[in-house]
Amino acid sequence: MTSGKFIRTMALLACAGAVAACENGSSPFERDVSAGPVSEAVLRQRANTPPAQNAGRTTVWDLFGAGQDPNVTVEVNKYIWNATQQILDFMPVEAVDPFAGVIVYGYGTPPGGSRAYRATVYVQDPALDARSLNVALATSSGPASPDTVRALEDAILTRARQLRLQDTRL
Template identity: 65%
Template sequence: MGIGQTTTSAVIIAGLLALPGCSGGFGNLFGETTTTAPANAERPQRERAKPERETIWDLFSDRDDPNTTVEVNKYLWNAALDVLNFLPLQAADPFTGVMAFGYGTPPGGGRAYKATVFVRDPALDARSIEVALQTQGGGAVSAETAHAVEDAILARARQLRIQDRSL
């Protein structure tokens, strides 16, 4: 037997010894069938439905059902309704923080606008709200106008919070 044949034989034997670790035992290697139950078969169905916790820090993670928790700032929400009260509210979803308003003309203005407000965070700051405006002709509104509406909503939200504290 030459060196090439010895090396080939050693590689084949090593491969055969490594296969049982990948396939679940020698039974599968030689055509025998083995039955193994899935790892979670012993656990009742109600235990499998719960999310697995791996570390103690998982207790502090946000695993709440988004369909049952509302995580928008109530002051921003109410302030947006107050500031944009001249627009008809078409849809509102407090779970996602989106309010869609139809076309309306602001007091003292001549052009009709449509707005979508996105309250994205429970914090009361400028990053928590985004306003998208559109004119009735479908044109976009300048960023300065949208920022002015956002600033008006933030100012009204702060007023509402101060009123709430004085009660």
């Protein structure tokens, strides 16, 4: 009797899931944009914006499609990646994940310095931009000062821009 209830419950949940997947594409939060006059700024914005219905829309059939393999594509900026390795070459590399854009460094003392630092660098975006780089810097006694972190980020970004300018395949 218990297995019969379990099967009925699972069948009911499967039917409810199938019905929920069959939406008509409308949402109670969508606004009717055809009501009333539309300003020129709104028309320009609509022309430069992809339709909301198609942007980021997925279906259950996307699971079976031959989309891009996330294990093959690398979404990090190669100039920031290489500049980070050049600037922080005094630190030992502990872990690297090029697909996620993370480099974890162990403790190392910079040339001419007396304090040992350890860093975790996260390259978030393929763009050569300051927002693409996130550095966490720590000493043995706690987090490093924000000025030191900012100076390190500036050095990495400056070197990345130099590497980009030197690249002949641009």
